[in-house]
Amino acid sequence: MFCVSLIPIRSGTPFGSGQERSDAARNRELLLCAARELIDECGVDGLTMDKLAERAGVGKGTVFRRFGSRAGLMMTLLSAAEAEFQSRFMFGPPPLGPGAPPLERLIAFGAGRIGYVLEYGDLARAADHSPYNRFEVPAAVLWHRHIEHLLRAAGFDADPWLMAVSLSATLDPERLLHAVRVHGVSPGRLEESWRQLVTRVVGPAE
Amino acid sequence: MFCVSLIPIRSGTPFGSGQERSDAARNRELLLCAARELIDECGVDGLTMDKLAERAGVGKGTVFRRFGSRAGLMMTLLSAAEAEFQSRFMFGPPPLGPGAPPLERLIAFGAGRIGYVLEYGDLARAADHSPYNRFEVPAAVLWHRHIEHLLRAAGFDADPWLMAVSLSATLDPERLLHAVRVHGVSPGRLEESWRQLVTRVVGPAE
DNA sequence: ATAATATCCGGACCGTAGTCCGTTTAGTAT
DNA sequence: ATACTAAACGGACTACGGTCCGGATATTAT
Numbered sequence: 423m424f425c426v427s428l429i430p431i432r433s434g435t436p437f438g439s440g441q442e443r444s445d446a447a448r449n450r451e452l453l454l455c456a457a458r459e460l461i462d463e464c465g466v467d468g469l470t471m472d473k474l475a476e477r478a479g480v481g482k483g484t485v486f487r488r489f490g491s492r493a494g495l496m497m498t499l500l501s502a503a504e505a506e507f508q509s510r511f512m513f514g515p516p517p518l519g520p521g522a523p524p525l526e527r528l529i530a531f532g533a534g535r536i537g538y539v540l541e542y543g544d545l546a547r548a549a550d551h552s553p554y555n556r557f558e559v560p561a562a563v564l565w566h567r568h569i570e571h572l573l574r575a576a577g578f579d580a581d582p583w584l585m586a587v588s589l590s591a592t593l594d595p596e597r598l599l600h601a602v603r604v605h606g607v608s609p610g611r612l613e614e615s616w617r618q619l620v621t622r623v624v625g626p627a628e
Numbered sequence: 629m630f631c632v633s634l635i636p637i638r639s640g641t642p643f644g645s646g647q648e649r650s651d652a653a654r655n656r657e658l659l660l661c662a663a664r665e666l667i668d669e670c671g672v673d674g675l676t677m678d679k680l681a682e683r684a685g686v687g688k689g690t691v692f693r694r695f696g697s698r699a700g701l702m703m704t705l706l707s708a709a710e711a712e713f714q715s716r717f718m719f720g721p722p723p724l725g726p727g728a729p730p731l732e733r734l735i736a737f738g739a740g741r742i743g744y745v746l747e748y749g750d751l752a753r754a755a756d757h758s759p760y761n762r763f764e765v766p767a768a769v770l771w772h773r774h775i776e777h778l779l780r781a782a783g784f785d786a787d788p789w790l791m792a793v794s795l796s797a798t799l800d801p802e803r804l805l806h807a808v809r810v811h812g813v814s815p816g817r818l819e820e821s822w823r824q825l826v827t828r829v830v831g832p833a834e
Numbered sequence: 835a836t837a838a839t840a841t842c843c844g845g846a847c848c849g850t851a852g853t854c855c856g857t858t859t860a861g862t863a864t
Numbered sequence: 865a866t867a868c869t870a871a872a873c874g875g876a877c878t879a880c881g882g883t884c885c886g887g888a889t890a891t892t893a894t
Contacts, residue, residue: 443860443871470850481874486852557806584821587807591797600763601793615790622828649841649890676880687844692882 450488452478457499466496466544496549497559500542504561507538511568524576525624531568532593532616539595540602540609546595566590576624585623592619656694658684663705672702672750702755703765706748710767713744717774730782731830737774738799738822745801746808746815752801772796782830791829798825 442450456478460469471492475482489495497504511531516522518530539546550556557563570586578585591597593616601607648656662684666675677698681688695701703710717737722728724736745752756762763772776792784791797803799822807813 445860446872449872471852472850475874482851482876483853483855483874484872487872492851557803558810580824581817581821584807584813584817585825587803588798588821588825591800591803592794594797597763597793597797601790604764607790611787611790615787615794618786619791619794619829622831623825625828626832651890652842655843677882678880681844688846688882689844689884690842693842698881 446488449478449480449484452480453485453488453495454498457495461499461545466548471495491552493549493552493556496545496551497561500545500549503538503542507534508561508564510534524572525621528569528572528576528620528624529617531572532620533613535565535593536598536609536612536616539593539598543595543599547599550595562590565593573624578624589620589623592616652694655684655686655690658686659691659694659701660704663701667705667751672754677701697758699755699758699762702751702757703767706751706755709744709748713740714767714770716740730778731827734775734778734782734826734830735823737778738826739819741771741799742804742815742818742822745799745804749801749805753805756801768796771799779830784830795826795829798822 453474457469457474460473460477464473471485472482474495475485478485485495489498511518511527511534513519516530517526518534520527522530549559552559557566566586569589570582573582573585573589598612601612602609659680663675663680666679666683670679677691678688680701681691684691691701695704717724717733717740719725722736723732724740726733728736755765758765762768772792775795776788779788779791779795804818807818808815
């Protein structure tokens with residue numbers, strides 16, 4: 423029924439064409455390593471592409487050739503965590519993975535996502551900052567499809583696609599971080615509110 | 629019970645301190661006029677602060693002194709429409725204004741906001757692009773409080789504040805515009821999905 | 835009219851993301 | 865080994881948002 427191309431996360435090569443040249447691979451590692459160092463030292467927002475290039479000892483052009491944009495770099499840095507989260511909600515044990523009732527999977531998905539955002543918050547936000555098409559990034563498309571699928575499975579028949587958009591909006595990193603950091607909302611409170619939301623949405627027919 | 633300072637929209641003066649000097653007022657008008665021209669010619673995204681300054685015949689510093697930032701300029705350009713929308717949902721006729729049952733007011737609020745976003749979309753998006761605190765802008769705070777208030781009035785007792793955050797996220801200009809422009813979703817479909825959402829959220833206790 | 839002062843003005847300047855293109859180099863075929 | 869080519873490299877360059885501060889100007893008090 424759903425046949426997704428598994429974990430379509432960018433790994434640093436602009437397009438998946440043939441093998442990467444050895445110097446390119448070496449520079450990619452240098453850059454990722456330097457990026458992690460810089461983030462440790464200056465925070466995500468303190469990482470600039472110039473500093474990164476200098477730290478890695480490569481030209482600026484090389485940085486953009488490898489990652490396309492700052493957002494692309496951030497996505498690459500997130501890819502391991504992202505892949506792990508994806509495999510958990512697609513293939514892992516219930517209630518997040520298959521096997522549990524759809525509503526429980528939805529609730530667990532929100533909780534998982536909230537935890538993910540709280541852990542990798544700034545990175546996720548920076549990765550989202552792709553001026554356009556931030557909703558078309560493979561990971562975002564996959565989450566959306568997952569939510570839509572669970573809505574359907576739970577018997578929600580009224581425009582599950584659009585409702586999945588709304589529910590995704592609730593889990594947007596920028597808003598979650600804002601609630602937590604500026605308003606001191608606890609993770610538990612976020613999870614409970616999400617549970618209320620999806621329970622009521624899925625629950626009764628009109 | 630709710631005592632909001634009515635329509636706290638910025639009008640172009642950095643802070644509401646005493647009178648504006650006459651040359652400042654003149655330049656503000658020149659700038660707003662030039663901004664509208666440029667938007668007509670190049671679209672919202674084509675308006676740059678340099679072009680604006682040149683077109684208005686003032687220095688760049690003046691632009692930032694008047695509006696603080698690009699986002700601030702966009703907010704000023706929106707302020708008339710914003711004030712009109714605010715007064716409609718706060719004081720206008722039902723179902724948007726007071727008098728109708730809370731759920732109907734919520735539904736009408738979403739519809740109104742969707743219409744607003746579709747009309748002033750790019751402007752609203754550009755106004756939101758304030759790198760941080762985009763949720764603390766007076767207008768956003770007012771919408772949020774309004775939704776929260778309607779939730780409470782409709783008997784929603786489980787964390788109305790946070791639920792209002794989620795519902796606001798659904799009405800985010802960036803997402804709405806994306807749905808409409810990239811995926812061809814019709815306004816009517818947006819309104820119907822919003823209706824479903826708030827009806828179910830407000831509807832039954834758990 | 836004159837002086838005093840708070841406000842405003844202009845545009846050079848800065849940091850940053852992203853582009854461009856002439857040069858270098860890794861891989862490959864001979 | 866040598867020549868060839870596609871890929872990668874580097875860093876100067878552009879565009880843009882935003883800041884700064886010495887100089888100009890409107891306003892008010894005298």
